[in-house]
Amino acid sequence: MNLACEACPVRDSAACSVLNDDERDALAAAGRTRTLKRGQMLFAAGDADAACATLVSGALKVCSTDIDGNEQILALVHPSGFIGELFAPFAHHDVVALTDSQLCTFARKDLDQAIDHYPALAKALLRRSQEDLHATRSLLELTGNATAEARLAALIYDFAQAASQSPCHPEQTFELPLSRGEIANMLGLTIETVSRKLGDLESSGAIKRIGKRGIELVDPAHLQALSGRFQG
Amino acid sequence: MNLACEACPVRDSAACSVLNDDERDALAAAGRTRTLKRGQMLFAAGDADAACATLVSGALKVCSTDIDGNEQILALVHPSGFIGELFAPFAHHDVVALTDSQLCTFARKDLDQAIDHYPALAKALLRRSQEDLHATRSLLELTGNATAEARLAALIYDFAQAASQSPCHPEQTFELPLSRGEIANMLGLTIETVSRKLGDLESSGAIKRIGKRGIELVDPAHLQALSGRFQG
DNA sequence: CGCTCCATTGAGTTACTTCAAAAATTGTGG
DNA sequence: CCACAATTTTTGAAGTAACTCAATGGAGCG
The missing domain is CATH 1.10.10.10 (Winged helix-like DNA-binding domain superfamily/Winged helix DNA-binding domain)
Incomplete structure (x- = not known):
């Protein structure tokens, strides 16, 4: 079994937890770990082929910057959260580390292949996406009135x-x-x-x-x- | 081929468009069409086992109601859009028809099975979910500042x-x-x-x-x- | 110590809300 | 088809929650 995965603090809660050991090893071979210092950017709005990632430790913010340079935070990402717009040609928003963070990143095409090979992974990502959607709508409710x-x-x-x-x-x-x-x-x-x-x-x-x-x-x-x- | 599907105006754009004819027929057999009059509710926040649906024609709103009875619209659904929280035990929000609407509804367990049988469907729903997420974040940006x-x-x-x-x-x-x-x-x-x-x-x-x-x-x-x- | 960054506090302003009423539109029954 | 009620939209005037501008007060750091 992949050593990094074996010790991964989110191995039982991240999207990849739905894979069996062999499948997880195959996916891990395509990914690589990355660390971000506080304030460092994973990718910026407009980036083509922005990587996808599972957050292992730390915290991220998803934010946009308006014409006047004002930042707005649209979402927070906690460990085991997933980041990545699989179907959009360009990233819509900036993603920045709030604290020093560890991530497990994948090239989009590799993750895309993994989804096709492992149906359970697609379902797991769908679940996360719907949870993200609900979290965003909750924030929308809050800021609305x-x-x-x-x-x-x-x-x-x-x-x-x-x-x-x-x-x-x-x-x-x-x-x-x-x-x-x-x-x-x-x-x-x-x-x-x-x-x-x-x-x-x-x-x-x-x-x-x-x-x-x-x-x-x-x-x-x-x-x-x-x-x-x-x-x- | 299923007659309703053959004439469906969103057959090339809805989530089920990724299925082949046989698969689509099988899915259609589990679903049923439903019409909503303007103002009618598809399901309410808190409903258990709320149905899932693809909107065929018309328009829907997704909204919440706060303690004082004030409604807030969180999203609009246009034809070919998908509604349904597959993984939450209870619906989080109300879904109401803005105009007379036609839908193609599925029991959640049937759709869940379909996702497991047809991986392409899971991927299509993931895509829609990410698009919904982006739309919601856009609205959040707008109402933020x-x-x-x-x-x-x-x-x-x-x-x-x-x-x-x-x-x-x-x-x-x-x-x-x-x-x-x-x-x-x-x-x-x-x-x-x-x-x-x-x-x-x-x-x-x-x-x-x-x-x-x-x-x-x-x-x-x-x-x-x-x-x-x-x-x- | 002095510098920078971030948070707090104060005073005045404003964009939006609230409350109230008039006008326009829609629906209904005679 | 018209009169009348119901609903929705527009308009007006006054109030307020949050913003802006400006100064003060720590906390961390070379």
Whole structure:
């Protein structure tokens, strides 16, 4: 068995987990591991034949840049997440590492062949794609009508859940993966508003700020209520 | 060959177009056609085992309803589009007909089997899913930062392109598929703002309103410039 | 220490919303 | 076919949440 795969932290959760050992070895032979430093770009919008990749560790952001140079974050990618537009001739968005990250990358044509050879892989990628679609629609719901405070509350709650190992139970204390500016352009707000509303959330007793990026959930139920969501 | 398929207007563009005649017949045997009147619901958020469907004619909206009963449109579905969350136990969103529509529906388990039997189908659905993902991210970009006028300009331009047969060339005259209220809650605005900004677009000479829902593109280039988009 | 980067705080402005009413369009029954 | 009610759209005036501009306050680093 491929050594890298054997030790891979996402071997049981990434798309390739649906393959058997032989199939996985064959796919691994076509791929290569890559590391990105924080802030480094995997590919940029407009790149032809942008690689596809499974994120092994770290975190990525998918973002666009408008005419005035303002960045907007469209999605976050967590370990075992998949990146890659298999059918578009050019990448639509930038993909940048939020923290130092490890990836398992594939040339598009190799992945395309793998999909044809291993039907289970196509199904696994379809599943991931639909999950990504749902995540994007959730963000769209959030930025559509909610107040600044509700957006922030929902984002913090989501991060708390992502930081937790057990699903559906938020981590009490964790580090925000994004700077104020990144939070702002993910939620369609300004840095100043994010800072002010974080202060409000703290005053209201929902959270406690610990340093610049640390968050402690003092009153998770209150935070969830402020987010205007039923659950998760 | 299946008679319904033979006459199907989207037989060359829908996901099932990747199947050969025999395969398509087998799939058609598991499916059934269904018509929806304008305003009728295909399924609601929370429904278990919601059906999957290919839209044959008409138009659908995918929308959510928040705690206060406000609807938000997350996506539009055009003919040959596919609807259905194959892997989620419950539907996440409502799906409603915008106009009288014809669909080709499948029980989820039947479609699931078809995916396993016909790998090409899985790949076709993956492609559609990634296109849906891109469309949703485009809407997210639009509602994230743009002004009311830019959102409206972009939406009108998109509708003009959707109404046109030739891709990349907008139709000069067409009917809006949405009411003012639907436009508003797709763009995260109010009815009043939509109405006012439509008036502004008309005053500026970009468009001309014809009745309630008719639009004539007087100056497409100006409209596109107002939308703040490069193209598309 | 001084520099840079990021976050916070303050004051004034604005784009959009809210509330309210008029106008246009559509549907319905006589 | 016309009158009348219902629905949708437009228009107006006032209010507000978030933005912009500007200054201050740490934190990290050479």
